[in-house]
Amino acid sequence: MARENPRWGYIRIQGELRKLGIRVGATTIRRILLKEGLGPAPRRSGPSWSEFLRAQADGILACDFFTVETAFLKTLYVLFFIEIGSRRLRVTPSTRNPDGAFVTRQARNLCFELDEREVPAFFLIRDRDGKYSGSFDEVFRTEGAQVILTPIRSPKANAFAERCVKTLRSEVLDWTLILGRRHLDRVLRSYACHYNAQRPHRGLGLRTPDSRYDVDPVESVPKIERRDLVGSLIHEYHAVAA
Numbered sequence: 434m435a436r437e438n439p440r441w442g443y444i445r446i447q448g449e450l451r452k453l454g455i456r457v458g459a460t461t462i463r464r465i466l467l468k469e470g471l472g473p474a475p476r477r478s479g480p481s482w483s484e485f486l487r488a489q490a491d492g493i494l495a496c497d498f499f500t501v502e503t504a505f506l507k508t509l510y511v512l513f514f515i516e517i518g519s520r521r522l523r524v525t526p527s528t529r530n531p532d533g534a535f536v537t538r539q540a541r542n543l544c545f546e547l548d549e550r551e552v553p554a555f556f557l558i559r560d561r562d563g564k565y566s567g568s569f570d571e572v573f574r575t576e577g578a579q580v581i582l583t584p585i586r587s588p589k590a591n592a593f594a595e596r597c598v599k600t601l602r603s604e605v606l607d608w609t610l611i612l613g614r615r616h617l618d619r620v621l622r623s624y625a626c627h628y629n630a631q632r633p634h635r636g637l638g639l640r641t642p643d644s645r646y647d648v649d650p651v652e653s654v655p656k657i658e659r660r661d662l663v664g665s666l667i668h669e670y671h672a673v674a675a
Contacts, residue, residue: 434446434449434450435466435469435471436471443459443462443463443466444459446462447459447462450462486517486593489555489556490517490518491517491518491519491552492518492552492553492554492555492556493516493517493518493554493555493556493557493558494514494515494516494517494554494556494557494558494578495514495515495517495557495558495559495591495593495594496512496513496514496515496557496558496559496594497512497513497559497560497591497594497595497597497598498510498511498512498513498531498562498564499511499513499598499601499602501527501606501611501617502611503611503612503613503617504610504611504612505612505613507529507613508529509527509528509529509611509614509617510527510528510529510531510564511524511525511527511617511621512525512531512535512536512539513525513594513597514543515593515594515597516642517593518552519637519642520593520634520636520637520642521629521642521643522597522625522628522629522642523543523546523625524621524622524624524625525539525542525543526614526618527614527617527618527621528614529614531564532564532566533566533567533568533569536564536565536566536569537566537568537569537572540569540572540573541572544572544573544576547576553576553577553578554573554576554577554578555577555578555579556578556579556580556581557573557578557579557580557581558581558583558590558591558594559580559581559582559583559591560582560583560588560591561582561583561585600628601621601624604624604666604667605620605621605624605663605666605667606620608666609663609664609666620663623662623663623667624662624663624667627662627667627669628642629641629642629643630642630643630644631669651672655672655673655674656672656673656674657670657671657672657673658670658671658673659671
């Protein structure tokens with residue numbers, strides 16, 4: 434019954450069984466269905482959220498805001514986008530006033546860049562923050578992307594963006610005293626370049642977003658040089674000719 438009627442819940446199945454003279458509790462039905470790998474009714478009718486993300490990753494963008502406190506106790510807002518499939522990070526200029534005009538302008542700028550992608554963006558995942566205006570969503574809809582709003586107080590629904598914020602803070606922002614908006618923009622631009630071109634990602638099999646293919650192994654250990662970024666917080670390593 435559960436497989437043939439994926440929208441039926443435990444109580445509905447219990448009622449159908451009772452019509453047939455079979456009396457069984459809803460808890461027992463739940464236990465039997467879970468044993469057979471069948472979850473609650475909404476989850477039997479389609480893929481789970483994580484399955485959806487994996488299947489559609491190349492066509493999904495996620496975005497979010499985070500804040501940074503400067504040395505002079507000013508709050509700056511940063512909007513960023515991350516491509517779920519490639520993990521490519523795009524950080525917009527920071528602002529003290531993230532109004533509708535600001536977010537719409539950043540959406541337009543991003544869409545210009547996305548025109549070069551082989552796979553178009555079909556979905557944009559964002560939370561219900563009031564800083565996102567109607568015109569922000571409309572920019573993506575005109576590009577053929579569907580805007581998906583996460584449930585209230587459900588950060589895990591936008592897990593890729595949340596994890597990106599944690600990475601930004603733990604690797605750079607928590608270790609840097611930001612003096613102002615231009616300083617923050619410079620730091621984030623440098624880190625975004627490192628994130629996309631040099632930082633290995635576990636979700637990509639320890640490859641980088643800009644190079645999603647394995648490097649051929651070398652026969653002998655090459656000479657390696659280090660390059661420092663963001664006040665020597667970030668180290669990049671490159672093989673050079675001996």
